[in-house]
Amino acid sequence: MLTAVEPFGRNYLNSAWEACRLVAESPPDNLELEVVQLPCAFGDSIAELRKEILRVKPELVVSTGQGGSRPDITVERVAINLNDAEGADNKGNQPIDEAIVPDGPAAYFSSLPVKACTKALLKAGIPASVSHTAGTFLCNHIAFGLAHLIATEFPDIRGGFVHIPFTPAQAADRDRRPSMASATAAEALRVVLATAMSTSTDHSVTSRSTRLSPKSWLSRRSQK
Amino acid sequence: MLTAVEPFGRNYLNSAWEACRLVAESPPDNLELEVVQLPCAFGDSIAELRKEILRVKPELVVSTGQGGSRPDITVERVAINLNDAEGADNKGNQPIDEAIVPDGPAAYFSSLPVKACTKALLKAGIPASVSHTAGTFLCNHIAFGLAHLIATEFPDIRGGFVHIPFTPAQAADRDRRPSMASATAAEALRVVLATAMSTSTDHSVTSRSTRLSPKSWLSRRSQK
Amino acid sequence: MLTAVEPFGRNYLNSAWEACRLVAESPPDNLELEVVQLPCAFGDSIAELRKEILRVKPELVVSTGQGGSRPDITVERVAINLNDAEGADNKGNQPIDEAIVPDGPAAYFSSLPVKACTKALLKAGIPASVSHTAGTFLCNHIAFGLAHLIATEFPDIRGGFVHIPFTPAQAADRDRRPSMASATAAEALRVVLATAMSTSTDHSVTSRSTRLSPKSWLSRRSQK
Amino acid sequence: MLTAVEPFGRNYLNSAWEACRLVAESPPDNLELEVVQLPCAFGDSIAELRKEILRVKPELVVSTGQGGSRPDITVERVAINLNDAEGADNKGNQPIDEAIVPDGPAAYFSSLPVKACTKALLKAGIPASVSHTAGTFLCNHIAFGLAHLIATEFPDIRGGFVHIPFTPAQAADRDRRPSMASATAAEALRVVLATAMSTSTDHSVTSRSTRLSPKSWLSRRSQK
Numbered sequence: 001m002l003t004a005v006e007p008f009g010r011n012y013l014n015s016a017w018e019a020c021r022l023v024a025e026s027p028p029d030n031l032e033l034e035v036v037q038l039p040c041a042f043g044d045s046i047a048e049l050r051k052e053i054l055r056v057k058p059e060l061v062v063s064t065g066q067g068g069s070r071p072d073i074t075v076e077r078v079a080i081n082l083n084d085a086e087g088a089d090n091k092g093n094q095p096i097d098e099a100i101v102p103d104g105p106a107a108y109f110s111s112l113p114v115k116a117c118t119k120a121l122l123k124a125g126i127p128a129s130v131s132h133t134a135g136t137f138l139c140n141h142i143a144f145g146l147a148h149l150i151a152t153e154f155p156d157i158r159g160g161f162v163h164i165p166f167t168p169a170q171a172a173d174r175d176r177r178p179s180m181a182s183a184t185a186a187e188a189l190r191v192v193l194a195t196a197m198s199t200s201t202d203h204s205v206t207s208r209s210t211r212l213s214p215k216s217w218l219s220r221r222s223q224k
Numbered sequence: 225m226l227t228a229v230e231p232f233g234r235n236y237l238n239s240a241w242e243a244c245r246l247v248a249e250s251p252p253d254n255l256e257l258e259v260v261q262l263p264c265a266f267g268d269s270i271a272e273l274r275k276e277i278l279r280v281k282p283e284l285v286v287s288t289g290q291g292g293s294r295p296d297i298t299v300e301r302v303a304i305n306l307n308d309a310e311g312a313d314n315k316g317n318q319p320i321d322e323a324i325v326p327d328g329p330a331a332y333f334s335s336l337p338v339k340a341c342t343k344a345l346l347k348a349g350i351p352a353s354v355s356h357t358a359g360t361f362l363c364n365h366i367a368f369g370l371a372h373l374i375a376t377e378f379p380d381i382r383g384g385f386v387h388i389p390f391t392p393a394q395a396a397d398r399d400r401r402p403s404m405a406s407a408t409a410a411e412a413l414r415v416v417l418a419t420a421m422s423t424s425t426d427h428s429v430t431s432r433s434t435r436l437s438p439k440s441w442l443s444r445r446s447q448k
Numbered sequence: 449m450l451t452a453v454e455p456f457g458r459n460y461l462n463s464a465w466e467a468c469r470l471v472a473e474s475p476p477d478n479l480e481l482e483v484v485q486l487p488c489a490f491g492d493s494i495a496e497l498r499k500e501i502l503r504v505k506p507e508l509v510v511s512t513g514q515g516g517s518r519p520d521i522t523v524e525r526v527a528i529n530l531n532d533a534e535g536a537d538n539k540g541n542q543p544i545d546e547a548i549v550p551d552g553p554a555a556y557f558s559s560l561p562v563k564a565c566t567k568a569l570l571k572a573g574i575p576a577s578v579s580h581t582a583g584t585f586l587c588n589h590i591a592f593g594l595a596h597l598i599a600t601e602f603p604d605i606r607g608g609f610v611h612i613p614f615t616p617a618q619a620a621d622r623d624r625r626p627s628m629a630s631a632t633a634a635e636a637l638r639v640v641l642a643t644a645m646s647t648s649t650d651h652s653v654t655s656r657s658t659r660l661s662p663k664s665w666l667s668r669r670s671q672k
Numbered sequence: 673m674l675t676a677v678e679p680f681g682r683n684y685l686n687s688a689w690e691a692c693r694l695v696a697e698s699p700p701d702n703l704e705l706e707v708v709q710l711p712c713a714f715g716d717s718i719a720e721l722r723k724e725i726l727r728v729k730p731e732l733v734v735s736t737g738q739g740g741s742r743p744d745i746t747v748e749r750v751a752i753n754l755n756d757a758e759g760a761d762n763k764g765n766q767p768i769d770e771a772i773v774p775d776g777p778a779a780y781f782s783s784l785p786v787k788a789c790t791k792a793l794l795k796a797g798i799p800a801s802v803s804h805t806a807g808t809f810l811c812n813h814i815a816f817g818l819a820h821l822i823a824t825e826f827p828d829i830r831g832g833f834v835h836i837p838f839t840p841a842q843a844a845d846r847d848r849r850p851s852m853a854s855a856t857a858a859e860a861l862r863v864v865l866a867t868a869m870s871t872s873t874d875h876s877v878t879s880r881s882t883r884l885s886p887k888s889w890l891s892r893r894s895q896k
Contacts, residue, residue: 012441071295071402072395078528080555080580086654097563097652107528107555115545125393127403132528133581168408169349169444171296173436178295178402179351184392204545206534212397217236220393304750304779304804310878321787321876331752331779339769356752357805428769430758460889519743519850520843573841575851616856617797617892619744621884626743626850627799632840660845665684668841 046145065139067163108147112160270369291387332371336384494593515611556595560608718817739835780819784832
């Protein structure tokens with residue numbers, strides 16, 4: 001299962017949802033895939049995610065969100081039990097310094113193989129890195145909510161969160177921000193889904209070692 | 225006429241050439257276009273450019289180059305009479321603090337309508353900005369060489385230089401650099417070519433005013 | 449109590465220790481202050497921190513570390529139970545994907561008033577922000593170790609972690625990195641110590657609201 | 673002679689002027705120094721600069737300006753014949769795409785030894801680099817105006833332009849911008865003045881070679 005959030009704030013689209021739509025149109029081979037849009041609302045988004053998990057009964061959940069100023073796909077490794085919003089969600093709520101789950105743990109680690117995913121992305125020629133913060137707005141909210149659902153209700157599901165850069169058009173409306181074409185971001189999500197499905201134990205390498213060595217760059221000649 | 229340079233240094237490709245190749249395969253409508261690869265060599269690149277101009281007799285020359293760490297298409301406004309290379313070119317030459325044309329002027333301004341081009345790019349949803357430095361390596365060398373050829377030998381040609389970000393694969397091999405898909409960069413070059421052909425007087429607006437107003441962002445819904 | 453780590457890797461100094469040394473020479477008024485240097489070693493640093501806490505019996509512990517590429521003082525809000533080192537510590541150890549405290553919680557939140565501290569820093573004219581990741585090297589290691597000691601052995605102590613940018617000389621040896629003078633960083637630590645001592649309940653404001661309003665900028669005329 | 677501009681726009685101070693004030697209070701040894709404030713106005717600033725040059729009859733003029741988002745001291749190598757202002761100057765003028773000197777050259781190179789200055793700054797532990805664009809607002813205006821005065825009226829004077837980062841307080845009022853303490857920036861200007869006075873032929877080295885080698889970093893232990 002793949003999720004993204006509806007557009008929020010003054011965005012006319014959500015880059016993560018654009019990528020997910022393309023994956024829905026052309027999913028990875030041999031993968032039964034449901035693509036779900038969540039509301040941009042604290043609380044409601046997790047309730048809706050739970051409903052969809054009950055309906056779809058997925059093996060794997062990859063939630064995605066728009067990571068506006070990031071230059072690359074970031075595979076989130078940790079989600080924290082904190083809502084701290086600079087702006088309001090689409091229902092007008094703006095929680096500040098509140099726990100997502102009162103009495104819940106301070107954080108959860110992703111159950112995705114974050115380094116294997118990052119390595120597979122870089123090998124595929126898609127800029128990517130492991131991230132240790134998903135912020136404190138709706139992306140972290142959903143990442144934490146998903147991990148909490150897994151920990152408390154759905155122990156057989158694996159899941160995690162991936163941030164998608166702005167689309168080129170979104171970057172064009174701002175001041176020299178990096179961006180990624182939705183086609184590239186969609187391909188990234190296909191790589192993450194395939195890697196997560198086929199990898200049970202994560203690679204134990206440094207983040208820097210997930211990159212191709214300069215000696216291997218020549219292998220890209222064929223994929224350019 | 226559209227030019228780009230062959231790959232240099234430890235790059236297995238040149239992002240600007242990749243974009244130009246795609247434009248050659250699918251040029252803008254109603255435009256007779258020659259796409260030319262220049263050698264990555266101080267001196268030789270300008271000599272080759274001159275030879276191609278004599279052969280093609282173009283109305284317009286847009287030269288392009290790889291602008292590695294830039295997040296957007298940058299339309300260069302000025303080229304300076306200076307070679308100052310951090311590394312060697314493909315023939316092993318590394319000029320330091322040398323004039324490109326001894327006794328030439330300190331700089332030339334582009335004869336492209338740089339703001340009209342930038343505005344057209346942003347309207348098309350492609351991140352872009354006007355730049356006031358093309359560096360001091362081969363990109364500036366060619367930008368200056370082209371402007372000098374126009375000023376001294378080919379007064380009827382208009383021309384300028386455009387920087388193209390890394391491809392995603394190039395960014396994936398480095399540390400969190402921004403990138404742009406070659407398909408997007410190719411579309412950018414088509415927009416620049418069409419705008420330059422149809423615009424005789426540049427727009428006189430601030431750089432910031434080349435961006436869409438937030439009110440107009442909704443118009444993007446249809447183009448997303 | 450104030451702590452910093454000895455220089456590590458190819459650094460001839462540690463910017464956090466330089467700031468702490470200046471605070472030791474000229475501590476805030478009405479504050480009994482011990483300044484302690486910790487070894488740059490996984491495990492040993494926390495063991496040493498525990499020994500010093502037992503010796504000093506502090507009310508407050510502010511641990512600090514070098515945050516090389518950051519432009520401002522970052523007050524860390526969370527520390528995660530993970531060692532994942534890109535390079536070796538000063539004893540040659542490089543843990544990858546290991547828990548700091550096996551069977552410990554995934555993370556701890558700081559018990560410093562992070563927003564009150566940030567607001568006080570900005571009011572004092574020192575660039576600062578709240579951070580939600582201390583990385584996965586020795587800084588996060590100590591931040592987590594300190595929080596775990598507080599949670600398990602020293603419930604009456606409050607404590608947290610603060611990142612200090614490179615010194616100007618360290619930035620001068622690298623490629624256009626931001627920096628902060630040690631005198632400014634030392635003043636920042638004095639502000640953090642004083643604010644943490646006098647604030648029992650953190651401010652509940654958005655991060656952006658910790659900044660002075662443009663209308664209040666004029667008040668800076670007197671402090672410039 | 674050292675010049676800086678009065679505060680402009682919504683700035684309550686000008687970081688370059690703050691640095692110049694400190695140099696005026698404590699100038700380099702063996703240097704007769706006049707420090708002059710110029711109005712933040714297109715046209716007027718150059719007229720005032722000319723008047724001061726006639727009054728002071730300096731051997732050397734170093735003009736400075738606020739380079740808001742830059743992390744380091746930037747020694748400008750080139751100034752272009754173009755006013756293109758994103759905002760108005762202090763007299764309400766906002767020239768767009770206008771020549772500074774109609775019929776003047778497209779650009780002038782600095783007559784400061786820009787690499788020797790940069791090398792001396794880095795050796796002194798102050799972050800610095802050579803820059804090839806001073807923008808198109810008042811800084812470039814003054815840099816070009818000074819070079820034009822030298823070229824046309826005062827051939828015995830050497831001069832150039834240096835950008836100064838925000839002060840820490842200015843950065844504290846914005847979103848995570850880099851900054852430099854005024855004391856450090858003032859020391860930088862003393863280094864530039866002394867180097868320019870004592871260097872008749874610029875160093876011919878790559879920009880990267882202006883940095884200390886890692887082997888020499890240990891020499892900093894004594895200057896930290």
